[in-house]
Amino acid sequence: MSNGGGAPSSTTHLLDFLEEPIPGVGTYDDFHTIDWVREKCKDRERHRKINSKKKESAWEFTKSLYDAWSGWLVVTLTGLASGALAGLIDIAADWMNDLKEGVCLSAMWFNHEQCCWTSNETTFAERDKCPQWKSWAELILGQAEGPGSYIMNYFMYIYWALSFAFLAVCLVKVFAPYACGSGIPEIKTILSGFIIRGYLGKWTLMIKTITLVLAVASGLSLGKEGPLVHVACCCGNIFSYLFPKYSKNEAKKREVLSAASAAGVSVAFGAPIGGVLFSLEEVSYYFPLKTLWRSFFAALVAAFVLRSINPFGNSRLVLFLTWEYHTPWYLFELIPFILLGVFGGLWGAFFIRANIAWCRRRKSTRFGKYPVLEVILVAAITAVVAFPNPYTRQNTSELIKELFTDCGPLESSQLCQYRSQMNGSKAFSDNPNRPAGPGVYAAMWQLCLALIFKIIMTIFTFGLKVPSGLFIPSMAIGAIAGRIVGIAMEQLAYYHHDWFLFKEWCEVGADCITPGLYAMVGAAACLGGVTRMTVSLVVIVFELTGGLEYIVPLMAAVMTSKWVGDAFGREGIYEAHIRLNGYPFLDAKEEFTHTTLARDVMRPRHSDPPLAVLTQDDLTVEELQATINETSYNGFPVIVSKESQRLVGFALRRDITIAIENARRKQEGIMLNSRVYFTQHAPTLPADSPRPLKLRSILDMSPFTVTDHTPMEIVVDIFRKLGLRQCLVTHNGRLLGIITKKDILRHMAQMADQDPESIMFN
């Protein structure tokens, strides 16, 4: 056992009675990897201690109950906070988004939809008009139509978009620089055992919440799902500090963070089960059964809180609830669905390459020196190009909803202006599969332009120094592509209804092709192509739309897009960003198939200086400090003596320094030539020597060892499954070298012909 001090031996040593845990030992430095085995041991020790004291008194019993239930309490609090914050973000983002267009005079805090709630228009033709909502041109110039007011609206739109973007990036830069970006790659790395101090702190939480609203409202091509996962994990981290079971143990804290990320996705989409699966598939590294229950509970609580805030009425519980139409799909439609899957995979591969290239350029050249200017430039270009096209001017979520919705008799959008068969009356007819009117053709052109615009702008927007997510833009691109394909299929079925395919399945006059379904499948395919999610994506999309009959087309498209995407590169966007930043993330999905042995990877190599070791009772404090100061290693093996090279244990650098400092303050008589010993009993010393320093409590007596002939496949497997940080290599029982996680990552990079020096952290 590494710490917790050995039981006092029978021979009374005064020092043993004073053996209390040294404060600070067992903690980690910033940007270092944790040791999962050690953390789990500490947790089991704590649990044993509490259980053994349980029977002593009622107070101890209550403490043990509190300890057992604290996990559920943390998860409940996290779910509550995530739900509340998500509700706040939703309401504020909707309001600020509409602020670019106008204000509601009767109640300034209502957005367009809420303002028109109380309008008194009763005739069908006027059902979209709303006198209380005034656009900026109306307020400033006094007139609502005409070229002058168009220009004024344009100008105000650009003004508001720029000011929101500028505020967002300034707040991020001044208060919490860690609040930018999506957050999911960093959370993946943290959950695999990395420490980034401050990444899940209070200020990051507050700034991320506030600037997320501003970034979404500025019209940039980004979404809020990834940042919501970050917000939920911040809540989880903050609440875990209230309970010593979680605040002192890094491994247990990561269980809470897994549950918190499930809650984050659950409130982002209103999809609790999809959230749990997302946490399992994308974010978490270790996912035992207990974490599954806790994640489910957190997602449930968060969804419940969001539903009870419920500001917008029942139609907004499920984000894109459109499926009041249960039209069936036909087997021949699998061909366009698979084509959409291929499109999704191709776009995903293209986007990953382009985005990583752009981010790499931002990292290494002068482009990256002006983040504020970059954000303003991107926001300006987005606003200027987006305003003329009504499909890019509106909120992206609304666009997706409009594309998912099938054309019924009450839809008045341009996309639904079919030519009817009846004479006289306008767009209303019961006859689907109608020929497209001019409105539909115009809408198709605008949609094509919107598609190209979104594809280009998202490449430059993801990775800006404001909170930015990727889910909604990818779904928008997929939905646009899907809807175009759907309308094309619909017109094909109408004009060529005597073809074999259509004659078999489609009856003239009956509803055959639903373009809304194609939009849904396209959205799932594109999102799958970029993130390479499978099961969680299908569950999220069907929870979003409620369309249970459409699982098979969704699955077909998602699998196709994953296969096509994997043909171009195995990594999703988040793994690609992890590799770009050089985080020490040992991917559990990759296979190590090379035949190298442990002695090819271990340090020291032939050209390196010999292994820095400590002997168990030979060193003085001065020599120990010299070893620590001269080298930069994170830990040192402790051996019996230089002749035998037999292993005793492993001591970490941070623990040694803290222990020496502590001894200098607390114990008297420790001087530079005091002897340091790691054994249980002090070595025999001459009578006038200063007091020796016992460091046994910080020594890890059970380090993992492999022999030098162990294949690297097994070593990599051990590291992955146990979560090790370092592993010692022995030969015939004698210590030979050390393998650390960084060495393994460098070796894997070398084997894959990548730059091994890009792995930067410890």
Add this chain to the structure above:
Amino acid sequence: RRPTVKMKRVFLLEALSVACCVLLSQVTAKNSEDIRCKCICPPYRDIEGQIYKQNVSLKDCNCLHVVEPMPVDGKDVEAYCLRCECKYEERSSGTIKVTIIMYLSILGLLLLYMVYLTLLEPILKRRLFGHSQLIQSDDDVGDQQPFANAHNVLSRSHSRPNMLNKVEHAQQRWRRQVQEQRKSVFDRHVVLS
């Protein structure tokens, strides 16, 4: 102990959120305008389309209860009602109002603090303390020696300053942290590219 300041802050946050919830629950007293059933009926034969709104409960939210006066006679009522789409809508205007006001006030406070930190504080410091002090307070702690780091870890658990010093100390530590973060993200591009 070190967690007490943090725990106090978290408890304060919790108390604030509970107070907000209580406020919310009082504000979200049902406004009569916030519940309604809305039926949209498209044009039928020679009758124009109309929108009907009424404040009824969920079980009464259908064409027969809401569409009054019915524009067609007995036989055509069913055909007319089939085309109508009725939805039960509910919202909470109090929640929206409170949320927007809360958000704008927090945003305003942050903006003021940001203006203070970036513009006013250096000017004030320069006027009060002169140039030398300004340079001293800006040195960054890039401690490479491991023992100084250990010193930090241990001293954090033993400091007992008084209230004002505590706040000043905490603010200095926060500023240093943000500066470190800013260097990693914006200057060295080490994290979050």
